[in-house]
Amino acid sequence: MAPINTLVSYSVQSVKVLDEDGSVDISLMPELSPEQLKALYEHMVLTREFDERMFKMQRQGRLGTFARVKGQEGAHIGAAFALRPEDWLVPAFRETGALLLRGLPMQQLLQYWSGDERGGAFPRSLNTLPIAVPVGTHMIHAVGIGWALRYSGTEAAVLTFFGEGATSEGDFSEAMNMAGVFQAPVVFCCQNNQYAISLPFTKQTASPTVAQKALAYGMTGIRVDGNDVFAVYRVTKEALERARLGLGPTLIEAFTYRVTDHTTSDDARRYRSEEEVEAWKRRDPIERLAKYLRAAGLLDDDGVAAVQAEAENRVAEAVTAFEAIPPISPEETFKHVFADLTPPLAEERDALLRRLATGASPGATKGE
Numbered sequence: 001m002a003p004i005n006t007l008v009s010y011s012v013q014s015v016k017v018l019d020e021d022g023s024v025d026i027s028l029m030p031e032l033s034p035e036q037l038k039a040l041y042e043h044m045v046l047t048r049e050f051d052e053r054m055f056k057m058q059r060q061g062r063l064g065t066f067a068r069v070k071g072q073e074g075a076h077i078g079a080a081f082a083l084r085p086e087d088w089l090v091p092a093f094r095e096t097g098a099l100l101l102r103g104l105p106m107q108q109l110l111q112y113w114s115g116d117e118r119g120g121a122f123p124r125s126l127n128t129l130p131i132a133v134p135v136g137t138h139m140i141h142a143v144g145i146g147w148a149l150r151y152s153g154t155e156a157a158v159l160t161f162f163g164e165g166a167t168s169e170g171d172f173s174e175a176m177n178m179a180g181v182f183q184a185p186v187v188f189c190c191q192n193n194q195y196a197i198s199l200p201f202t203k204q205t206a207s208p209t210v211a212q213k214a215l216a217y218g219m220t221g222i223r224v225d226g227n228d229v230f231a232v233y234r235v236t237k238e239a240l241e242r243a244r245l246g247l248g249p250t251l252i253e254a255f256t257y258r259v260t261d262h263t264t265s266d267d268a269r270r271y272r273s274e275e276e277v278e279a280w281k282r283r284d285p286i287e288r289l290a291k292y293l294r295a296a297g298l299l300d301d302d303g304v305a306a307v308q309a310e311a312e313n314r315v316a317e318a319v320t321a322f323e324a325i326p327p328i329s330p331e332e333t334f335k336h337v338f339a340d341l342t343p344p345l346a347e348e349r350d351a352l353l354r355r356l357a358t359g360a361s362p363g364a365t366k367g368e
């Protein structure tokens, strides 16, 4: 019997296009028109403004707990910018910019993070699954959609996002394995922001990179500078194209950093240094793009101010629209999670409606 060579050699390709000083590697620069370049910038600024405003609203008690995306705009917006309308987006919970880019109304996202069930019922026309807070569960759904697309001969692909913490879940392994075996047209985009709440990447996995995990599943793995919107766009566009052509799935690791707390319930100062955060703030993805646009003659001081003012207006309008939405009815709170309500939930709903019919308050009393 011939010996099985158990030594597998591999290398992880790492892609960077846009430098911190705003200069680009021309040989790798993706094709983007001036309009697209400006749209990318405007969208990243809008996402940051929305994120800041949501944070203030949460602190004012006008919104529930939510996960900020500040510092990660290059990673998830760069990737989502490569999607076509017929593709599918399967998000986790830290992709605000991708959801807005997909066309989700801002006030609906505010509804979602305020705990209003209607916020999670995304318009079907967006080909976008709802936010998944349970870590990693949605990657399996992404593969299911991808497999269905392949089975039905539809030339479209799926882009799913998750954090590096999610790669320790069994769901990641199941999803990656199935996508590899069935050549499902799925692009797995890991926003490696280096912390899963307080757990640093080095304690999450013994692998030096997330990208190399692709090797075991027989798919392409690639690491990209996640604060470089051009690099993320480029590799995601190529991966989506391969997927649409039936050439299989890809794992992309967008290496980035969460410059704010994990969620509004966290205090990151308890587990990482100010110096570390400051160093990453200097690699800000929006600043980097702005430097490039200025050098290309596509942006100046007036332009920066105008984009910021427009973002503030749009966010203010969305907040006004959100706050004018009438409260959800008790009955409707049961409507948007399951297509067919589970028997225990149906029982709870009926009990609540019976109780309300007597004129009682919705709150349960002891013993009920």
Ligand SMILES: Cc1ncc(C[n+]2csc(CCOP(=O)(O)OP(=O)(O)O)c2C)c(N)n1
Pocket: 094, 133, 134, 135, 136, 162, 163, 164, 165, 166, 167, 193, 195, 196, 197, 262
């Ligand atoms: C199945 C499951 N386990 C635990 C949690 C609690 N939890 C929420 S976010 C999080 C860390 C996720 O880290 P990562 O996947 O790296 O994403 P990030 O928050 O950094 O974007 C944990 C453990 C959860 N939501 N779901």
